[in-house]
Amino acid sequence: MVCIRCQMVVKHELDKLGLEYTDVKIGEACFIGPVTDDTLKKLDAALRKAGLQLMSNKKSILVEKITNTIIELVHYTEEQIKVNLSNYLSEKLCYDYTYLANLFSEVKGTTIEKFYLKHKIEKVKELIVYDELNLSEIAYKMHYSSVAHLSNQFKKITGLTPSHFKKLKNKRRDTLENV
Incomplete structure (x- = not known):
């Protein structure tokens, strides 16, 4: 999910399925209570029709969080970060930057900096x-x-x-x- 329209699509699909949630941010949704596997499959199918998909692999989720953090920083935030990008990502995502950089490069085929x-x-x-x-x-x-x-x-x-x-x-x- 990399844009506000994507958030709207996700909220719409969650509402259609009757799922209760506290928040839908770019890249993640927080549910209230348990969600069945069947419901997750329905949600994934609906999101795929809209060009989105659920992610359950922890590494994929982390790469998506890196992606969304950068997109939010560049496209939706006016303020300048007070530290360099590597420190910013490490602090925001609570991971060592070397791990984030290696994982991102492995999955995306490009560096975080590029x-x-x-x-x-x-x-x-x-x-x-x-x-x-x-x-x-x-x-x-x-x-x-x-x-x-x-x-x-x-x-x-x-x-x-x-x-x-x-x-x-x-x-x-x-x-x-x-x-």
Whole structure:
């Protein structure tokens, strides 16, 4: 579950099945009381129809939590973290960063850092397309040390400069699920 619409789908399916829950966050749902295996199978089938699925493997759940934490940090939070990303993830998820990084790379086939940077650049693309902020303001908002740093990273990941990207008629952006 990587977006607010996904949360809405999950809540809808939980309500349809009559399941009581206390909270549905990006990547997890907290049930009130026990849930039968049959009900979980029905929920999984309904979620699969919507392009989602239940996860029960602890490693998969942890990788999903890493993914959702990064997406939330980049796309849905304005504040800058006070520590580096590795410390932030370790503190938030209560695991050693080396373990998180190895597990993430094993499952996703990319590093946490590359995943994080791709999402930052995707957010930069979004801000460029909206055309409400200039590049200096975008660099500041996305916590880059300078416009040059942002531009270098943007070109390294997209193959284009931010100004060239801005001039494109069909601005190519990826959905969060595909980043």
